[in-house]
Amino acid sequence: MRISEAEAARPLRIVVVGHVDHGKSTLVGRLLHDVGALPDGKMRQVEANCKSRGMPFEWAFVTDALQIERDQGITVDVSHIPFKSSKRPYVLIDAPGHREFVKNMVTGAAAADAAVLVIDVAEGVREQSRRHGLLLHLLGIEQVAIVLNKMDLIANDPARFEAVRAEYEQYLASIGVRPAAMIPVAAREGANIVTRAAAMSWYQGPTLLAALDAFAPKARAVERALRLPVQDIYKFDQRRIVAGKVESGRIKVGDTIVFSPSNKTTRVRSIEQWSAVPGFVPPQSAEAGQSVGITTEDEIVVERGDVISHAGDMPFETDVFRARLFWLGREPLEAGRRMTLRIGTQAMPVVVQEIGRIVGSGDLSERAGTRIESFDVAEIVLRASRIVALDGYSANAATGRFVLSDGADVLGGGVVELGGYPDQRAATTRKGENLVRVEHRVSVTQRAQRNGHKGGVVWLTGLSGAGKSTIAVALEQVLFSRGIQAYVLDGDNIRTGLNANLGFGPDDRAENIRRVGEAAALFAEAGFVVVTAFISPYRSDRARARAAAMRIDGAAGFHEVFVKAGLETCERRDPKGLYRKARAGQIAEFTGISAPYEAPDLPELVVDTETLSADQSVELLADYIGRNFKF
Amino acid sequence: MDELDRLESESIGIFREAFAAIHPIGMLWSIGKDSNVMVWLARKAFFGHLPFPVIHVDTGLEFPEVYEFRDRVAREWSLNLIAAPCPPIEAMDQSLPPNARSASRKTAGLKQVVADHGFRGIVAGIRRDEQSTRAKERVFSPRGAESKWDFRSQPPEFWGHFATTVPEGGHVRIHPLLSWSEIDIWRYIQREQIPVVPLYFSRNGMRFRSLGESDITVPVPSNAATIAEIIAELETTRVPERAGRTMDHEAEDSFERLRVDGYM
Incomplete structure (x- = not known):
């Protein structure tokens, strides 16, 4: 495929990688010098920097800009350096080779069109030589030239070159990489960088610069399916603009588009662009690489994260x-x-x-x-x-x-x-237009799988002052810290909201518990371990709550827990001062005093708070839940 | 798409990521050629609007042409301009060489305006090809409470996923022009007809290639009197862009020290 003039004028981004001290920065410095890319004064400045450290001329100082880099002789972070060959402009990305700076190497390499991987031929293939090769592959860098550097140290010996070359080529083949060239180089001397080295006349392949000139810029994904991830939605004026970058494919005014995963369909009304030029006409289409804004025909609710595609070729969900x-x-x-x-x-x-x-x-x-x-x-x-x-x-x-x-x-x-x-x-798209019952697209089992445990109801019942609320909130905290999705429904909290319109007469008490039972069942269905803390004095009310929870297939059901403490004990504890008021006749129909409490017949668990401390009670319950809510 | 289209699209994407992730944002406007391009790109990113203020960190020592240009363009483009003063040179680190010390007033002024307005994102128009420590910058560069640049452990940045989380008590520097080169800037100014301060054009054989404070910036020999001539000059020149910025050349590490301390 012939590349357009515009694509040819684009600088090719080349990352230089390899093991520490194998001579990457030296190679870069020498290459810049040999193509005449160093600005006036740079050589003098490097000479002065070397002299002040009492060391011979160091090519790496051309790019190692930071004080720490010059002092320690290593590259810490990536540099981007522009230069030109007779064929095209380049940006050289000099990446660090030290193990500690792999994240910086990745940062540099991900931005590149092609790579040069440097190996010290005297030292041979090392850890980062292999790691960088593999990372280049994962980062999607397909064009790679291998430089076997420091040929001067092995007296330009073709046999030793061949041994290292073959070893590394075999490794690259094992990870599915085919190098474009494997070049013997002596970076300090400039051998085979821009000019061919007479001392290595046995080498027939390209110089480094010739290998670079043969690389092509990464093609934009114009011919692939449309993908436009939504960055933002703007409403600066009367327009509602969906903004993002076209990552692949093309988009045109009038196209039918789908937003995934929200699964909404509409058409492109306009492609928006700002220009200061009077009489500017906005474009009718846009393609991969362009940052665009579109307006849609329907005012659908979309958000950052949605991916725009055409209806015929949607992303996987x-x-x-x-x-x-x-x-x-x-x-x-x-x-x-x-x-x-x-x-x-x-x-x-x-x-x-x-x-x-x-x-x-x-x-x-x-x-x-x-x-x-x-x-x-x-x-x-x-x-x-x-x-x-x-x-x-x-x-x-x-x-x-x-x-x-x-x-x-x-x-x-x-x-x-x-x-x-x-x-x-x-599976997540609703098919019918007139469904009566809304089917969840996420099953109870899926939720349990995600959470690592089943949802269900732990129903604490007992007298006021028996310790239900104390245990419930402590239990919630312990369960949460163990990675369990737990939530407490507590009497006073529900009565200030959901059940604010209910009093304390028997009918309202029953309705109170009915609502709590239904709410608990919804939470259980949503995957939670629901802990309720209500006196819930009537067996029939508790039975209804049990039935609501048992309707959910695949959940852990209903676990009635009798928080047991005698009336005397509770009256002595009297944490809210309610018994005192009840005895004084200030509260009518108070459970245990002026209204009945029906203790459970066959509770799943009894927690006797007269013999167990609060911590022990919580531990007992937490263990019970651990065993019975397992997925 | 040519190279300028690609750069423009990338910068627009950076602006939109910053705006989606960080609030409130302020954008540095030095009135130089690069930051004029940057304001222009922001208007493109937000479809003619500029949803955050521009900040001129003002040493009081700009050339008169710069102030004249600032006030005119701010009016014409309806910019929400914050002119932020800098503390006096006596308050600066006396161990810095004199010109770097003068430049460090900008760092102090910037820290003050960030604190005064509670900015959590600061957009700055630096470029990698300007200067070798800037060549090592990230597009999103987190700064702690002291605004310091921790070049030893910069966050990984790849595939367009930036470090958009603001450090506690600090801010994030956003660099939308990082991959632009000097010649890209001038080609874009030419293509988009973006106004620039006339000091960039040659008078009596001299022009300003990079604009800084009048006390620490000198013109360089040049006959380029039009944008086209500047582009032609840049295609062949071997003089570095910041040759006329005296603060860069006083000591081996003076610019690095400024940048570590929070200079742009």
Whole structure:
């Protein structure tokens, strides 16, 4: 394919990677010098910097701009340096090779069209030589030239060059990478960088610059399916503009588009653009690479994170998917870890459900394991908190790769590998127009699977002052800290809201408990362990609450817990001063004094607070829930 | 799409990510060529609107042409302009070389305006090709309470996912022009007909290639009197852009020290 003039004028971004001290910065400094790209005075400045440190001329000082880099002789962070060959403009990205700075190497490499990987031929293939090769592959850098540097140290020996070349080529083949060239170089001397080295006349391949000139810019994904992740919705004036960058494909005024995962369909009314030119006519279409704004024919509710596509070629929808991950976190990654998934403009909590093969540190051998160490590459399964719109990485890079973060820190990046899990779009799309009953698109079992436990109702009953509320709130905290979705419904709290219109007569008491029973059942259906703390003196009321909870298929049902303490004890405790008021006749129909309490016949559990401390009571209940709400 | 289209689209995307994630935002406007392009790009990003103020960190030592330009353009473009004063040179770190010390007034003025307005995002028009420590910057660069640049541990930044979380008590610097080069800026100014301060154009064989305070900026020899001539000059020049910025050349690490302390 011939590239257009405009594409040819675009600087090609080349990242230079490789093991620490293999001579990346030296190569970059020498290349810049040999193509005549150093500004006036730069050589003198570098000479002065070297002299003041009492060392010979150091090419790496051309790019190692930071004081610490010159003092320690290592590159800490990425530099971007522009230069031109006779063929085209370039930006050289000099990435650090030290293990500690892999995240900076990734930052530099992800922005590149192509890469130069430098290996010290005297030292041979080392840890970062392999790791960087693998990371380039995962970052989607397909054009790679390998420089076997420091040929001067092995007297330009073709046999030793061939040994290292063959070893590394074999490694690259094992990860599916084919290098464009493997070049013997002596960077300090400028051998085979821009000019061919007479001392290595046995080498027939291209010089480094010739290899770079043969690379092509990354093609924009214009011919792929439309993907336009929504960045924001603006209403600065009468227009409601949906803004985002077209990551792939084309979009035209009049196109029928679908927003995923919200699954809403409309048509493009206009493509908006601001221009200061009088009489400016906004465009009728836009394509991959352009930041655009569109207005739609219907005022549908969309939000940041939605992905716009055409109706015929929509992204995959799922809440669970496989991925290859490179892990940059300092702490090892283990299954069960919760983080934030950022894919396109979507962001949501995810949990690492499974860890598969790990390509380990050091020798990059493969192993099965449960811990992903810093800078490992691993196969994982991620489960998101809701449906994600995504693509397989090979089908669409922009919607097929993601980062994982925790708080402010990006901890890793990965590429999506579809397969093994179904597209859930069909299952989550309502088919009928006139359905009476709304069917949940998420089943009780799915919720339990996500939470790691079933939902259900733990119904505390007992006299006022028996300890229900105390136990309930402490229990909620303990369960929460154990990763259980727990929620307390407490008498006084419900009576100030949902049941504010109810009094304390028998009818209102029954209605109070009926509503609480139904509300508890809804929470249970939503996956929660609901702990209720109501005197609930009537057996029939508790039976109705039980029936409501038992209607839910796949939940843990209803667990009646008798919080037992005698009337005398409760009256002595009298935490709210209610018994005193009841005895004084200030409260009518007070349970135990002037109204009955029907103790449970066959409670699932009895918690005797006359013999157990509050902590012991909570522990007893927490253990009981641990056993009975297991998924 | 040519290179300018690509750069424009990337910068617009950066503005929109910043606006979606960080509030409130202020944008530095030095009145120089780069920051005029930046304001222009922001108006494109938000469809003719500019939903945050522009800040001129004012040392009081700008060239008269700069003030004249600032007030005229602010009016014509209806900018919400904050003119933020800087503390006097006597209050600066006396261990800095004299010109860097003068420049450090801007850092202090910037810290003050960030504190006064509670800004959590500061948009700055620095470019990687200007200066070798700027070449190491991130698009989104988190700053702690002291505004310091922790170049030793910058966050990873790839695939368009930026560090948009604001550090406690600090702010995030946003750099929409980071991948633009000097010649890109001039080509874009030419294409979009963006106004610039006339000091950039040659008079009597000299012009300002980079505009700073009048006490620490000198013109360089040049006959480029039009935008087209400036572009032609840049295509062949070997003189670095900041040759006329005296603060860069006093000591090996003077600019790095300024930037670590929070300079743009």
